[in-house]
Amino acid sequence: MLAVVPPPVTVRVPSKINLHLSVGDLRKDGFHELNTVFHALSLTDEVTVAAAEDSGVEVYGEGEDVVPTGANNLAWRAVQALAAYCDKPAEEPKVRVVLRKGIPVAGGMAGGSADAAATLVGLAALWRLDITRDELAGVAAKLGSDVPFALYGGTALGTGRGEQLVPVLSRHTFHWVLAFDHKGLSTPRVFGELDRLREAGDPPRVGSHAPVVEALASGDPNQLALLLGNDLQAAAVSLRPGLRRTLRAGVNAGALAGIVSGSGPTCAFLCMDGQAALSVAAELAGAGVCRTVRVAHGPVPGARVVNGDEPP
Numbered sequence: 001m002l003a004v005v006p007p008p009v010t011v012r013v014p015s016k017i018n019l020h021l022s023v024g025d026l027r028k029d030g031f032h033e034l035n036t037v038f039h040a041l042s043l044t045d046e047v048t049v050a051a052a053e054d055s056g057v058e059v060y061g062e063g064e065d066v067v068p069t070g071a072n073n074l075a076w077r078a079v080q081a082l083a084a085y086c087d088k089p090a091e092e093p094k095v096r097v098v099l100r101k102g103i104p105v106a107g108g109m110a111g112g113s114a115d116a117a118a119t120l121v122g123l124a125a126l127w128r129l130d131i132t133r134d135e136l137a138g139v140a141a142k143l144g145s146d147v148p149f150a151l152y153g154g155t156a157l158g159t160g161r162g163e164q165l166v167p168v169l170s171r172h173t174f175h176w177v178l179a180f181d182h183k184g185l186s187t188p189r190v191f192g193e194l195d196r197l198r199e200a201g202d203p204p205r206v207g208s209h210a211p212v213v214e215a216l217a218s219g220d221p222n223q224l225a226l227l228l229g230n231d232l233q234a235a236a237v238s239l240r241p242g243l244r245r246t247l248r249a250g251v252n253a254g255a256l257a258g259i260v261s262g263s264g265p266t267c268a269f270l271c272m273d274g275q276a277a278l279s280v281a282a283e284l285a286g287a288g289v290c291r292t293v294r295v296a297h298g299p300v301p302g303a304r305v306v307n308g309d310e311p312p
C-alpha cells in the first residue's frame with residue numbers, strides 16, 4: 001500500500017512594530033522586563049512546510065543571503081521544538097521549510113520570530129495535530145520573546161519578556177511607511193547599548209502605555225502619532241547615527257510621526273491615510289536615507305494557513 005503524503009501547507013505571517021516599548025530592568029536571566037504595545041503589519045513572510053526526505057530550510061526574498069539555513073535558523077528550531085512537544089520520534093523531523101521573506105532580516109520587525117510562528121502553525125496542519133493556538137504559544141515563547149505575538153497578530157499589550165499577551169482594541173486601520181536600512185542591527189547589542197547609556201546617564205524613558213491604548217481605541221492617527229515611543233530608539237540611534245536623518249526625512253515627507261521599530265534599524269512612519277502613505281513612501285524613497293521603502297497597514301491577523309485546512 002502507498003503511504004499518503006500530506007500536501008504542503010503555506011502560512012502567511014505578519015511583521016510587527018512596537019507602538020510603545022518601555023524597557024525595564026535587566027533580569028537575572030539576561031532579558032529585560034518589557035511593557036510594550038505590539039501592532040501586526042501587512043508586510044508579511046510566507047512559509048511553506050512540506051513532508052520531505054530531504055529535510056532543511058530554504059530562504060528566498062528579503063535578506064536571503066544573510067539568513068542562516070542550518071540548525072540555528074529559528075524556523076528549524078520551531079520544527080524541532082514542536083516535534084519534541086508532540087513526542088515525535090527522536091530522529092530528525094522529515095520536513096522541508098521554505099521561507100519567502102518580505103520582512104527585513106535583523107530589522108526590528110520580528111521577521112525570524114514570524115517565520116518560527118508560521119512554521120508552528122504550518123506543522124500543526126501538516127501533522128494534523130490536535131493543538132490549540134494557546135498551546136502553540138507555549139512552544140513559541142521558548143523560541144523567542146516575539147514569537148507568540150506573531151501567532152496572534154492584531155494589537156496586543158506584551159509584558160514579561162514580551163511573551164505574555166493581552167489583546168488591545170484597535171478601532172481603525174493605521175497606515176505606515178517602513179524604511180529599511182542597508183544592514184541589520186543585533187537585538188542583544190541594542191539592549192546592551194541601552195544598558196550602557198543608562199549606566200552613563202539617564203536617557204528619557206517612555207511613560208505608561210495607557211494613553212497609547214486610549215488612542216488606539218479612539219482610532220485617531222493624529223492622537224496616536226503624538227504618543228508613539230520606544231526606549232530602544234536612543235540605543236539604536238547611538239549605534240546607527242544615520243537613523244536620525246531617516247526619522248527626520250519621513251516627517252519632512254509628510255508623515256505624522258516616525259519611530260524606530262523595536263530594536264531597529266527599520267523606521268516606521270505613521271501616516272494620515274493610505275494615500276498619504278503612498279506619497280510619503282515616494283518622497284522618502286528619493287531622499288537617499290534608506291535602502292528601500294514599503295507601505296503597510298495594521299492591525300492584521302497573526303499566522304494563517306493560506307492553502308488547505310486551518311488548524312485551531
Ligand code: C5P
Nearest residue numbers: 030031032034144145146161187188191
Ligand atoms: O527573545 P529573543 O530571542 O528575541 O531575544 C533576543 C535577545 O534580545 C535576548 O538574548 C536579549 O539579549 C534581548 N532581549 C532582552 N529583553 C527582552 C527581549 C530580548 O534583553 N525582553
